[in-house]
Amino acid sequence: MSTADTRLERGPAAPDRVLAEVTVPGRDQGTRRSRLASALAPPVLVFVGLIALWQLFVVLADPRPDLYPGPGEAVSAFVSAWEAGTITEAVSTSLRRGVLGFLLSVLIAVPIGLVLAETPWLRRAFGPFVTGLQVLPSVAWVPVAIIWFGLTDATVFTVILLGAVPSIINGLVTGIAQVPPQFHQVARVLGAGRRERLQLIVIPAALPNFIGGLKQGWAFAWRSLMAAEIIATGGTLGFGLGALLDQGRQLADMAGVFTAIVLILVVGVLIEIAVFGPLERFVAVRRGLR
Template identity: 40%
Template sequence: MALDHDAPTAIRAQAENASPKINRQLAGLDALELTVGTKKKPLVRIWSALWPILTAVTIALVAWELVVVSGWREPWVLPGPREVLPKFWETVTTATFWEAMGLTMKRAIIGFALAVLIGGVVGALVSQSWILRRAFGSLITGLQTMPSIAWFPLAILLFKLSESAILFVVVLGAAPSIANGLIAGVDYTPPILLRAGKVMGLKGIARYRHLVIPASLPSFVAGLKQGWAFAWRSLMAGELLVIIGKQSVGTLLHFTREVSDTSGMISIMIVILIIGIAVDQLFGLVDRSIRSRWGLDGASN
């Protein structure tokens, strides 16, 4: 079959004679291809992350003020933002508050770290053994659904009114969610990856470390996020019930309720909410980092 040496010349001639409409369409496609992978400027990314939160806060404050203005409850029972926000600022600018915050965050970090360790080990063992899965799979889910406050009578009997009682409940509240997240991630590992790992000679711990864990990261991160939510709720319940003489965020909330300081009580509740939102944003950064590493961030930009 003879080669047509004039083919490139003919193609160029057809491109030159193409209609302006087609050229514009091709140029638009080229521009779209070039801009899909571009990253937003830092200020634009910060603003795109902040404006939904600011909008939600504004709507919540307006709705709150409308409820107060409606007279649904007495002002001393439900004060409005104009009374609470100055009290909030007064609270967060005291040394006592930051000492209490330090103790609470210390408990949260230690309890969550223990939950990650225990939940990760349990999830890894159960996900790799069908015997353990049949024996403990439903039990892990059952533990996950138990209210954290139900553990406190047992925790107080075992550890009395101590730090260990609080950490016991925090770990039991968070570990099942973390274990279930890892189990779900392993279950949804694509079989083609497992076959590829087998062909490459990955076995035992190496197979789990280099193949299974990276493939299960999205579900595992979701389990970590849910585990933190349970740990934080368990910690707040523990600090309200187990008062051992040290100031914490939970004890500040308890004492403001005892003296009927509603503005102070709502201020502490706002602090608890802000911490929850901040940690959620951190998990969001981790999730976006994973999607970016896997080449999945283009769909979200």
């Protein structure tokens, strides 16, 4: 027995050490850097290409500069708005509202989603309405909210909630519905009560889908916020990205309009990349899905 043991230990030891010293560290660093590069290179290339096309169009077609400003004019409009502090104000106002509205939506949607997921007759009764709310463009709620709350922050938050809550509810309900039946059997065999089954088995099992639902919820919250900000300006409302866009329209300032559009896009996408991307990756890697 002991001779067999020592032979087993001696055998694989040498190749293991070679692997550890030579292959693993180099490969590890290489993959991290090349993964970042291969993730960033294609979108950066496309971006540069689009700018080049834009410049080419302006040079060749020579359109009216007030309707079709070139990249140069756009950059100078951006720089002057930045120096005036308008951009910082608009981004921080919108971001604060968006994040707050989104967090509020999560707080409201999660309990509702759990109740619907756990109660089949309630799900059958309310499911179509939740989906209907999700399909309805939340810009439709802006007039309603203005009549109810006037030009206040309450209007903005109402529109965000009506846009994001149904989407987060649906993500949670779908996520829980897709938990493999075997996990429910295991919960039963292990003697889990209703709360334990949800807390220890069903919710963790539904987590990847739930994060997908949150991500979609953020997209809905951000879109709803922009719809509200573009339509509802003035009053006690602060100056957000939507208001910046609307201001550009009223001044017929095309460079300003596009500055606002690009900012809305960039902020929305940055939140996805900075918050939801790592969250999704973390959960997937833990489960060996990636």
